Amino acid sequence: MTAGSNTDFVLAVEGLTVSFDGFKAVNDLSFYVDENEIRVIIGPNGAGKTTVLDLICGRTRATAGSIKFRNQELTKLKEHDIVKAGVGRKFQNPSIYGDLTVFENLEISYPTGRSVFGALTFKRTDAVVQRIEEIADMIFLKDQLHTEAELLSHGQKQWLEIGMLLIQDPTLLMLDEPVAGMSVTERQQTAKLLRTITKDRSVIVIEHDMQFVAEIADRVTVLHQGRILAEGTAEKVKADPKVVEVYLGH
Numbered sequence: 319m320t321a322g323s324n325t326d327f328v329l330a331v332e333g334l335t336v337s338f339d340g341f342k343a344v345n346d347l348s349f350y351v352d353e354n355e356i357r358v359i360i361g362p363n364g365a366g367k368t369t370v371l372d373l374i375c376g377r378t379r380a381t382a383g384s385i386k387f388r389n390q391e392l393t394k395l396k397e398h399d400i401v402k403a404g405v406g407r408k409f410q411n412p413s414i415y416g417d418l419t420v421f422e423n424l425e426i427s428y429p430t431g432r433s434v435f436g437a438l439t440f441k442r443t444d445a446v447v448q449r450i451e452e453i454a455d456m457i458f459l460k461d462q463l464h465t466e467a468e469l470l471s472h473g474q475k476q477w478l479e480i481g482m483l484l485i486q487d488p489t490l491l492m493l494d495e496p497v498a499g500m501s502v503t504e505r506q507q508t509a510k511l512l513r514t515i516t517k518d519r520s521v522i523v524i525e526h527d528m529q530f531v532a533e534i535a536d537r538v539t540v541l542h543q544g545r546i547l548a549e550g551t552a553e554k555v556k557a558d559p560k561v562v563e564v565y566l567g568h
Contacts, residue, residue: 326353327350327351327352327386328351328352328353328355328387328388328489328490328520329350329351329374329385329386329387329490329520329522330350330351330384330385330386331347331348331349331350331370331374331383331384331385331386332348332383332384332385332386333346333347333348333382333383333384334346334347334348334370334373334380334382334383334384334385335347335380335381335382335383336369336373336378336379336380336381337381342544343366343369343544344366344369344370344373344544345366345543345544345545346383346545347366347370347383347541347544347545347546348546349539349546349549351490351520351522352520352536353520354516354517354518354519354520355516355520355521355536355537356512356513356516356520356521356523356534356535356536357520357521357522357523357535357536357537357538357539358522358523358524358525358531358534358535358537358538358539358552359522359523359524359525359538359539359540359541360524360525360526360528360531360538360539360540360541360555360565361540361541361542361547361565362542362564362565364543365541365542365543365544366541366543366544367524367541368494368524369544370541371407371492371494371522371524373385373393374387374392374400374405374407374492374522375397375400375401375405375407375492376392376395376396376397376399376400377397379393380393387400387403387404387405387489387490388403388404388489390403392405401486401488404487404488404489404490405488405489405490405492406483406484406486406488406490406491406492407483407491407492407494408479408480408483408491408492408493408494408496409494410494410495410498413479414467414475414478414479414482415467416466416467416468417466417467417468418466418467419463419464419465419466419467420454420459420462420463420464420465420467420470420478421450421454421463421464423467423478423481423482424450424453424454424478424481424482424485425442425446425450426482427481427482427483427485427486428446428449428450428485428486429485429486429487449485450463450485451463453481453484453485454481456481456484456511456514456515457477457478457480457481457484457511458474458477458507458511459474459477459478459481462474471504472499472500473499473500473501473504473507473508474504476496476497476500476504476508477507477508477511480493480496480511480515484515488519489519489520490519490520490521490522491515491519491520491521491522492521492522492523493521493522493523493524494524495524495525495526496508496512496523496525497525497527497530498526498527505527505530506533508530509530509533509534512534513534523535528552528556528566531552532552532553532556535551535552537549537550537551538550538551538552538555540555540558540561540565542564542565547560547561547564547565548560548561
């Protein structure tokens with residue numbers, strides 16, 4: 319594909335490179351994410367997985383290359399403008415408000431409540447309440463709406479944070495190790511949640527748990543030393559001798 323051309327992809331990453339003191343953490347990386355796709359990025363520690371998410375969401379600036387989200391170049395945008403464009407990011411540790419209820423956490427994340435002016439003029443309309451209830455149902459927390467967030471289990475806190483992103487209705491959602499520390503049941507429910515989410519958006523997941531990867535991934539990208547080592551279905555990647563050698567063999 320020629321540089322600068324429009325694409326049908328939700329996300330087109332081309333020639334992406336970032337150097338820290340001469341060390342290329344991400345090195346000439348190109349990959350493409352389709353509409354309604356769950357893309358899982360795996361690889362050994364230090365492969366550049368989290369750095370890729372940092373680059374997409376504007377936390378880290380690219381040294382070279384292009385990141386197009388729905389044909390809009392992201393490498394020049396500020397973090398909050400990337401969020402506004404429709405990219406949501408969840409970090410490894412859940413950042414929720416423990417002293418607020420599940421309902422209040424979701425309400426505070428509702429798009430019109432985000433600016434200071436928005437917060438002052440924010441009305442708890444029926445539409446807002448209905449949307450909060452819809453999201454709570456989706457993230458398995460409908461019965462916990464009035465529970466303080468700090469009383470939730472680890473898995474429920476992770477779901478709440480995913481809900482806080484979903485209520486902003488991003489087109490692309492990025493999750494960094496969403497099932498770390500979860501019980502088997504919670505992991506299965508999270509897989510179900512991700513399938514529901516991608517009915518109308520794309521998701522990029524960084525994950526180590528290969529069983530979970532096999533359950534959710536449409537495509538898997540294996541990173542090694544900032545480059546793509548392999549790409550394809552979970553089955554194909556798992557059977558790739560190079561992947562076994564650098565990653566799965568450990």
